Amino acid sequence: MSAKQVELVKKLLATLEKNYGRATALAGVPPLDQVVFHLIEAAAGKKAAESGVGRLRKVFVDWNEARVSSDREIAACLIDVRREERPAIAATVRAGLERLFEVRYREQFELVATAEDRENDVVLERLAELEGLDHGRAALVLHGIRPESCAFLPLAAIGRVLIRVGAVRKTTSLKAVVAAVNELVDTKDLGRLTYLLSRHGHDVCGVKSYFCTQCRAASFCSMGQRRVKISRAGRRRAVSAGAMSVGAERTFQAE
Numbered sequence: 007m008s009a010k011q012v013e014l015v016k017k018l019l020a021t022l023e024k025n026y027g028r029a030t031a032l033a034g035v036p037p038l039d040q041v042v043f044h045l046i047e048a049a050a051g052k053k054a055a056e057s058g059v060g061r062l063r064k065v066f067v068d069w070n071e072a073r074v075s076s077d078r079e080i081a082a083c084l085i086d087v088r089r090e091e092r093p094a095i096a097a098t099v100r101a102g103l104e105r106l107f108e109v110r111y112r113e114q115f116e117l118v119a120t121a122e123d124r125e126n127d128v129v130l131e132r133l134a135e136l137e138g139l140d141h142g143r144a145a146l147v148l149h150g151i152r153p154e155s156c157a158f159l160p161l162a163a164i165g166r167v168l169i170r171v172g173a174v175r176k177t178t179s180l181k182a183v184v185a186a187v188n189e190l191v192d193t194k195d196l197g198r199l200t201y202l203l204s205r206h207g208h209d210v211c212g213v214k215s216y217f218c219t220q221c222r223a224a225s226f227c228s229m230g231q232r233r234v235k236i237s238r239a240g241r242r243r244a245v246s247a248g249a250m251s252v253g254a255e256r257t258f259q260a261e
């Protein structure tokens with residue numbers, strides 16, 4: 007990897023962070039703790055999420071008991087969340103737990119810890135179906151339950167954004183993306199990269215729909231620059247075609 011590519015990724019992460027903010031991975035805790043943490047953190051911030059998860063764990067025997075409790079009991083544990091926001095966040099947490107106790111979710115979690123990398127995207131999509139969990143935070147949950155020996159979680163969205171920006175050469179191999187990412191960022195930045203690129207790859211830089219003209223990274227993204235140029239040229243053509251047809255109408259009226 008060249009120094010230029012490393013700098014490009016640094017710039018990309020800093021730019022996306024201005025847009026999406028920060029989200030922290032919770033390594034070394036069970037998947038359900040992570041999901042509940044992110045459901046609270048997305049709405050009320052890290053401090054509120056840490057104390058919320060801690061208190062919920064103290065008050066309830068386990069997450070199953072929290073699941074069958076009332077929203078009011080959950081809300082009472084969210085002491086660092088603003089009072090008026092507690093009922094909505096408690097309802098999101100309880101609804102999330104309800105779904106996570108479905109067998110298919112538990113199976114999917116087990117899959118990420120043990121399965122082939124190509125299964126990751128399927129699990130991510132399933133997890134991101136939970137209301138209150140964006141694709142970036144869902145990816146962080148999966149990142150957090152990977153064994154430590156597989157430090158980076160390869161996801162299609164991450165590879166896609168890096169290739170489009172021009173930081174990684176075009177490839178269909180997840181192994182090649184993993185190798186490239188490991189050279190491009192420090193291990194301590196893998197969670198940050200996972201969150202930002204998964205979220206961006208879903209919200210703005212999708213497989214078929216990508217919105218380069220609205221993307222903050224467009225000024226230094228190789229594909230974005232091409233697409234923005236094409237879109238401007240298209241607009242200019244449309245404007246001049248409009249001007250010609252107005253001119254033509256005028257000519258017609260004059261005749």
Ligand code: SF4
Pocket residue numbers: 167170171210211216217218219221222223224227228229230231233
């Ligand atoms: S400019 Fe376009 S291709 Fe580049 S990252 Fe943004 S949305 Fe993706």
